[in-house]
Amino acid sequence: MDQTSYNHLDALSKGDEKGIRDIYMQYLPRINKLITNNGGTGEDAKDVFQEALIVIYEKAQSPEFRLTSSLYTLLYGVCRNIWGNRLQRKSRTEVTLESPDKYKLSEGLEQAIEQEEENTIFWEAFERLGDDCRRLMRLFFDKTSMEEIAETMGYGSTSYAKKRKFQCKEQLVSLVRADSRFRELRP
Amino acid sequence: MTKEQLYDRIEAYLEQQMAPEELAAFEADLQVSQELQLELALHRKLHQELAKAGKARLREQLRKASAEFPVERPGRRWNTGRWLTGLAVAIIIMGAAGRAWWLSRQNGPQESPAVTPPAQQDSLYRQTEEPADTISNITPPTEEKASPEPEQKKVADAFASNPRLEALLGAAPDTLYAISADAGFTRRPDGRYELSIAGLLRAVEAPADARFVLRVYDNTAGNAVEEGPLKLVKIEEDEDIYAFGKLQRFSFSYTLKKRLSPGTYYYLAFKEGKAAPLFAGKAVLGKPGGG
Numbered sequence: 001m002d003q004t005s006y007n008h009l010d011a012l013s014k015g016d017e018k019g020i021r022d023i024y025m026q027y028l029p030r031i032n033k034l035i036t037n038n039g040g041t042g043e044d045a046k047d048v049f050q051e052a053l054i055v056i057y058e059k060a061q062s063p064e065f066r067l068t069s070s071l072y073t074l075l076y077g078v079c080r081n082i083w084g085n086r087l088q089r090k091s092r093t094e095v096t097l098e099s100p101d102k103y104k105l106s107e108g109l110e111q112a113i114e115q116e117e118e119n120t121i122f123w124e125a126f127e128r129l130g131d132d133c134r135r136l137m138r139l140f141f142d143k144t145s146m147e148e149i150a151e152t153m154g155y156g157s158t159s160y161a162k163k164r165k166f167q168c169k170e171q172l173v174s175l176v177r178a179d180s181r182f183r184e185l186r187p
Numbered sequence: 188m189t190k191e192q193l194y195d196r197i198e199a200y201l202e203q204q205m206a207p208e209e210l211a212a213f214e215a216d217l218q219v220s221q222e223l224q225l226e227l228a229l230h231r232k233l234h235q236e237l238a239k240a241g242k243a244r245l246r247e248q249l250r251k252a253s254a255e256f257p258v259e260r261p262g263r264r265w266n267t268g269r270w271l272t273g274l275a276v277a278i279i280i281m282g283a284a285g286r287a288w289w290l291s292r293q294n295g296p297q298e299s300p301a302v303t304p305p306a307q308q309d310s311l312y313r314q315t316e317e318p319a320d321t322i323s324n325i326t327p328p329t330e331e332k333a334s335p336e337p338e339q340k341k342v343a344d345a346f347a348s349n350p351r352l353e354a355l356l357g358a359a360p361d362t363l364y365a366i367s368a369d370a371g372f373t374r375r376p377d378g379r380y381e382l383s384i385a386g387l388l389r390a391v392e393a394p395a396d397a398r399f400v401l402r403v404y405d406n407t408a409g410n411a412v413e414e415g416p417l418k419l420v421k422i423e424e425d426e427d428i429y430a431f432g433k434l435q436r437f438s439f440s441y442t443l444k445k446r447l448s449p450g451t452y453y454y455l456a457f458k459e460g461k462a463a464p465l466f467a468g469k470a471v472l473g474k475p476g477g478g
Contacts, residue, residue: 015244017252024252025420025438029387046256050249057245122236123246141238166191173229 005071012057023053027072031079038083048086052078055116059109077105081113121182125175133168140165197230255371255383255440345450346474349406352453355467364397365389366456368439370470372447379446380472384454388419388437398459401441406451413443417456449473 008026011019028049035045055078059065067074105113129137132153139149150161176182188196199205200213217223237243368386375381384401399417419437451471455464 012245015241015248017248020248020252021255021440024256025385025440028256029436029438046253050246050253053249054242054245057242119236122233123242126237127246127250137237138240138243141234142240143238163191166194169194169233170190172233176229176233 002070005067008071009056009060009067012053013060024049027075030072031076034076034079035083039087040083044083044086048079048082049075051082051116051120055082055109055112058116059112078109078113081105081110082117085113085117117181121176121179125172125179128175129168129171132164133171136161136164137168137172140169193226194230197227198234200227201231201234251373254373255442256369256385345406345448346471347406348451348469349404349408349453352404352406352408352467352469355453355455355464356469357467364458364465366399366466368454368456368466368468370452370454370468372470372472374473375446377446378473379448381442382447382452382454382470382472383440383442384468385438385440386456386466388417388439390435390437399439399465400457400459401454402457403443403452403454405447406453408453412447412452413445415441415443417441447472 004026008019008023010016011023028046031049031052032042032045035048036042040048052075056071056074126134126137136149136153139152144152146158146161146165149155149165150158153161153164155161155164196209196213199209205213217227366386366388368384370382370384372380372382382403384403388399390397399419400414401417402411402414405412417439418441419439421435421437449472451469454468454470456466457464
């Protein structure tokens with residue numbers, strides 16, 4: 001792994017703001033070109049780019065993860081795969097993006113991409129909540145006690161905090177179910 | 188059972204906080220109710236995924252970083268042949284003869300120095316002996332002389348447009364360079380804004396020592412609010428062989444050190460030493476009832 005790839009992967013893992021900005025600066029224009037040359041818009045490119053970075057972040061959390069190419073090669077391969085999947089869903093015919101061997105992904109990465117496409121539904125629903133609900137649900141998922149939630153959120157009582165938590169979670173569940181990409185999860 | 192009670196029950200099960208008899212009853216219900224199975228699966232997934240605090244932070248950071256970077260808008264797509272065609276026409280017209288004309292202008296008796304001192308660059312309206320295509324030329328000399336007041340006092344509304352700066356908006360590629368850029372901004376808790384400018388520079392066989400600066404003006408167009416160098420990062424791939432050489436691409440971004448009050452701002456990119464901007468853009472920060 002070259003030093004730039006190492007630095008960028010480290011920035012991604014640690015959530016380093018400056019490093020992340022540098023990742024956008026160095027790689028987004030090329031991913032933008034990939035997507036816009038294949039029927040997408042600039043917004044699609046940003047969306048795919050973000051999802052690819054999250055896939056790589058998740059994979060990099062695993063102790064077994066080893067970067068065997070440059071970060072850009074991996075990123076490009078993941079973006080191609082994500083965009084190919086999206087085109088496939090929109091199209092009734094087989095979609096093939098030209099695929100040089102160096103951008104071929106391992107089976108594990110392809111599965112991680114599919115998994116992240118499902119996870120995105122939950123995050124996007126969460127991000128669509130209002131500020132108050134988002135803060136409350138963040139505390140809730142961080143396993144903060146209802147007493148602390150009531151205090152942090154400035155609610156008068158624990159019982160109101162519980163009531164509010166239910167309302168927010170209900171909104172979240174409704175948003176997930178309303179998403180056309182969502183398929184009921186089997187236990 | 189109300190839905191709220193159902194949610195409480197599922198959460199107690201997921202958090203393993205059920206008493207043995209509650210647990211036995213819940214598991215018995217699960218055996219016979221597909222609806223409960225689906226509900227449990229959804230909540231389990233929600234809890235597993237959204238509990239990832241590091242991922243939540245990363246998503247937020249990516250969202251912010253993404254907002255700072257421009258996407259190429261329809262009609263301004265540099266990847267299309269339109270820009271190349273335009274540049275080709277410009278180069279053909281301004282090729283060898285144009286260069287000779289340019290040099291003669293730089294050496295002519297009425298010209299400003301090739302490198303404008305920073306003090307002269309500060310004001311957009313300063314009447315210097317600059318080349319005819321500099322931005323100061325937009326202001327007729329008589330107009331400025333007729334006004335005893337500084338320009339800043341004329342613009343009481345921080346959101347008002349400045350017609351002279353408006354006239355510069357967009358890209359003005361010269362024979363060697365073209366810039367596209369966009370602004371992204373974030374409101375800080377004190378009500379002021381952090382402004383970032385990011386974009387792309389296209390260059391034909393750019394000299395290695397060429398430097399570029401960004402200047403940001405408020406709508407009074409007085410002294411620059413901030414000026415800083417544009418650090419270029421070469422985009423290694425996709426160089427196109429082009430009329431007189433390779434077309435090279437660079438990306439850049441600049442985040443202002445100063446926090447800005449709400450208002451209308453203009454950002455201009457210059458090649459260092461040149462008075463005419465290669466690009467001018469506009470950012471309206473925190474307009475009440477608008478963007």
